[in-house]
Amino acid sequence: MSKYLICIMGPTAVGKTSKGIELAKHFSTEIISADSRQFYKEMKIGTAVPTEKELKEVPHHFIQHISIKDSYSVGDFEKDALRKLEFLFQKHDVVLMVGGSGLFVKAVTQGLDVFPEVDLDLREKLNQQVKENGLESLQNKLKKLDPLYAEQVDLENPRRVIRALEVCITSGKPFSSFLNQTKPERFFKTIKIGLQAPREILYKRINERVDQMMKEGLLEEVKELYALKDKKALNTIGYKELFNFMESQYSLEFAVEEIKKNTRRFAKRQMTWYRKDSSIKWFSYNQSAEEIIKYLQLQIE
Numbered sequence: 001m002s003k004y005l006i007c008i009m010g011p012t013a014v015g016k017t018s019k020g021i022e023l024a025k026h027f028s029t030e031i032i033s034a035d036s037r038q039f040y041k042e043m044k045i046g047t048a049v050p051t052e053k054e055l056k057e058v059p060h061h062f063i064q065h066i067s068i069k070d071s072y073s074v075g076d077f078e079k080d081a082l083r084k085l086e087f088l089f090q091k092h093d094v095v096l097m098v099g100g101s102g103l104f105v106k107a108v109t110q111g112l113d114v115f116p117e118v119d120l121d122l123r124e125k126l127n128q129q130v131k132e133n134g135l136e137s138l139q140n141k142l143k144k145l146d147p148l149y150a151e152q153v154d155l156e157n158p159r160r161v162i163r164a165l166e167v168c169i170t171s172g173k174p175f176s177s178f179l180n181q182t183k184p185e186r187f188f189k190t191i192k193i194g195l196q197a198p199r200e201i202l203y204k205r206i207n208e209r210v211d212q213m214m215k216e217g218l219l220e221e222v223k224e225l226y227a228l229k230d231k232k233a234l235n236t237i238g239y240k241e242l243f244n245f246m247e248s249q250y251s252l253e254f255a256v257e258e259i260k261k262n263t264r265r266f267a268k269r270q271m272t273w274y275r276k277d278s279s280i281k282w283f284s285y286n287q288s289a290e291e292i293i294k295y296l297q298l299q300i301e
Helices: 016-026 052-057 074-088 102-109 120-133 136-145 147-152 158-171 199-216 218-228 240-246 252-275 289-299
Strands: 004-009 031-033 094-098 189-196 280-284
Touching: 004 016, 004 102, 016 031, 016 052, 016 094, 016 289, 031 074, 074 094, 074 102, 102 189, 102 252, 120 136, 120 158, 136 147, 136 158, 189 289, 199 218, 199 252, 218 240, 240 252, 280 289
Parallel strands: 004 094, 004 189, 031 094, 189 280
Antiparallel strands: none
């Protein structure tokens, strides 16, 4: 029998964790988390980490396994997750991967494009240019060095522009020439399940989740992390808004509303990413696990 990685995907707050646990129980298997915000041991409440009860129901991997002080990239996750899958597939024919970080799922299931190492001094220099002269000069430079990618990329996103430029300058080749490389074959087959909900229901679930996080002590968690607020991992929804409250830029009520608004926007971006993937089989958030299992059993040899 072939080995299968079942990916449970969908926007934040749609119910991936509970559905993933139901499916994992049916297949008597384990779960790899592909939620990049749940990797960090210091961030629990604001990342909606599965509860102690949920973690006991099914073995989970890559939940709170690193520190916000650590450097951990999508490439690191790809290598670590593939090693873990090699081990898990010795015991199981089916393993689940659950999480809304689309790029991390793609890294494990398909592999990433390989880019040349870049000079960190160059990155700093380009960042400084943006601060001093604005983004337009770098946009024009990218249009000159890689007109093809300049047409595709969000030119208003400085991080994307700088990333493309540093590769162009370091390699002497267009950034676009490194895209869509032939990917390595995986030692498993992938089945992607998407969970979706009508917008008004999803937004209601998001708002309720944020309120619940605040009741559970999100503000106290953020206060404990304030000294580390410049860490990249903490530049995330739920934390940065409350840092602004602590610095008297926001009232607490406004900070909470901003968390809700920014989470709703994040969910919208997630769905935009998923819609590009025609291999995802979509189910309603409130469809039973049994209905999903029936579909999966038809796909599994």
